Amino acid sequence: MENLPQDQLNLKRPQERMAKPAILIVDDREENLLALERLLEQTGAVVVKARNGYDALKACLHHEFALALLDVNMPEMDGYELAELMRGERIHSTVPIIFVTAAYRQEVEIFKGYSAGAVDYLVKPLQAEILLNKVKVFLDIYRQKQEINQLNTALAARADELAAANRELDAFNLAVSHDLRSPAINIANFCRIISEKHAASLDEKGRKYLWIIQEESLRMDKLINTLLGFSRLSRQEMVHQEVDLSALARSISHELQLHDPGRRAEFIIAEHLSCRGDQDLLKVALSNLLGNAWKYSAKEALAKIEFGAVNGDNPAPTFYVRDNGVGFNRNYAGKLFKIFQRLHSTADFEGHGVGLVTVERIIQRHGGKIWAESEEGDGATFFFTLK
Numbered sequence: 001m002e003n004l005p006q007d008q009l010n011l012k013r014p015q016e017r018m019a020k021p022a023i024l025i026v027d028d029r030e031e032n033l034l035a036l037e038r039l040l041e042q043t044g045a046v047v048v049k050a051r052n053g054y055d056a057l058k059a060c061l062h063h064e065f066a067l068a069l070l071d072v073n074m075p076e077m078d079g080y081e082l083a084e085l086m087r088g089e090r091i092h093s094t095v096p097i098i099f100v101t102a103a104y105r106q107e108v109e110i111f112k113g114y115s116a117g118a119v120d121y122l123v124k125p126l127q128a129e130i131l132l133n134k135v136k137v138f139l140d141i142y143r144q145k146q147e148i149n150q151l152n153t154a155l156a157a158r159a160d161e162l163a164a165a166n167r168e169l170d171a172f173n174l175a176v177s178h179d180l181r182s183p184a185i186n187i188a189n190f191c192r193i194i195s196e197k198h199a200a201s202l203d204e205k206g207r208k209y210l211w212i213i214q215e216e217s218l219r220m221d222k223l224i225n226t227l228l229g230f231s232r233l234s235r236q237e238m239v240h241q242e243v244d245l246s247a248l249a250r251s252i253s254h255e256l257q258l259h260d261p262g263r264r265a266e267f268i269i270a271e272h273l274s275c276r277g278d279q280d281l282l283k284v285a286l287s288n289l290l291g292n293a294w295k296y297s298a299k300e301a302l303a304k305i306e307f308g309a310v311n312g313d314n315p316a317p318t319f320y321v322r323d324n325g326v327g328f329n330r331n332y333a334g335k336l337f338k339i340f341q342r343l344h345s346t347a348d349f350e351g352h353g354v355g356l357v358t359v360e361r362i363i364q365r366h367g368g369k370i371w372a373e374s375e376e377g378d379g380a381t382f383f384f385t386l387k
């Protein structure tokens with residue numbers, strides 16, 4: 001390969017990216033090669049010369065070419081034969097080829113035969129400007145392809161990282177559920193044993209403190225469990241189907257009343273509200289919203305809880321859950337959807353402050369939004385959309 005001086009040989013494996021794009025030029029006449037090389041160097045590409053098809057194929061082993069300029073008329077192996085052989089190799093199967101021919105008219109049918117990859121032609125004598133313009137177009141396409149490949153590689157790496165992070169999170173969840181929950185339960189159990197078997201050796205205050213420890217450790221266990229549930233359902237795969245939201249709301253309202261039959265409450269649930277979404281996740285969301293409406297209206301003589309939609313016929317209605325309970329201070333509305341944030345004390349209303357952040361995550365996973373309105377002491381309304 002006397003036409004391939006060492007400094008031009010890029011001996012990286014073909015699949016490795018070269019910093020500069022490379023152009024292969026093949027012509028049996030040295031003077032043509034030199035003229036072409038001088039011209040093409042203006043494009044900033046590496047120019048690799050070959051004086052016959054065999055040398056060209058050897059060069060293909062060492063380079064990934066952005067473009068090949070092949071003289072059609074060459075002894076032994078002509079430009080078309082060479083193109084066929086190049087296209088047979090995986091790495092050069094789509095390399096754009098510009099055939100350089102002396103007679104355009106007779107060749108035009110042959111060009112049409114090359115359907116795979118880009119093919120173009122130039123008629124001798126070559127006009128510098130036309131040649132450079134064509135080459136620049138192909139080099140631009142090559143650079144863009146390289147960029148897309150790089151982005152795809154980065155994207156694939158990111159997806160791998162995410163999958164690894166999710167696996168770590170799963171392991172962490174398991175550890176949390178096991179390692180944190182069991183001591184909390186053990187504490188509660190030992191408190192129970194002491195209060196059952198050793199109560200006599202404690203005074204009134206001692207028994208009270210013991211009871212508090214037991215209650216608090218059970219609360220901690222519940223909290224850990226709630227957190228685990230939250231992390232699980234924010235990653236759980238969604239199954240999209242038609243969901244009857246009215247039916248869901250009705251069954252949730254029955255459950256709430258069943259658990260607290262002493263309360264006087266009226267549920268007003270609009271008919272025929274449905275959407276496309278994940279049935280299980282939407283049930284969790286509605287349970288939280290209706291559960292809150294139920295909880296924060298507990299002090300009303302007659303609780304009134306409503307589930308409906310503004311623009312119910314619209315393909316994207318705004319749903320709402322409204323109650324006539326204590327409401328909240330609207331200045332703190334921004335805190336509602338933050339984890340562990342509560343606008344009411346545990347003494348007034350039991351809770352962990354994980355419900356609304358869970359609802360928001362579910363609504364967001366459905367492409368929707370959630371917001372709330374309230375007048376303190378005059379009930380609250382939670383609005384949400386789903387896409």
Ligand SMILES: Nc1ncnc2c1ncn2[C@@H]1O[C@H](COP(=O)(O)OP(=O)(O)O)[C@@H](O)[C@H]1O
Nearest residue numbers: 292296327342343344351352353354355356380
């Ligand atoms: N229907 C409602 N009426 C009044 N305040 C509400 C209502 N729903 C939620 N909130 C307020 O938002 C806070 C966060 O709600 P949530 O995340 O469900 O936690 P939790 O119910 O466990 O306290 C509650 O502590 C309460 O202060």
Ligand SMILES: [Mg+2]
Nearest residue numbers: 292351355356
């Ligand atoms: Mg809640």
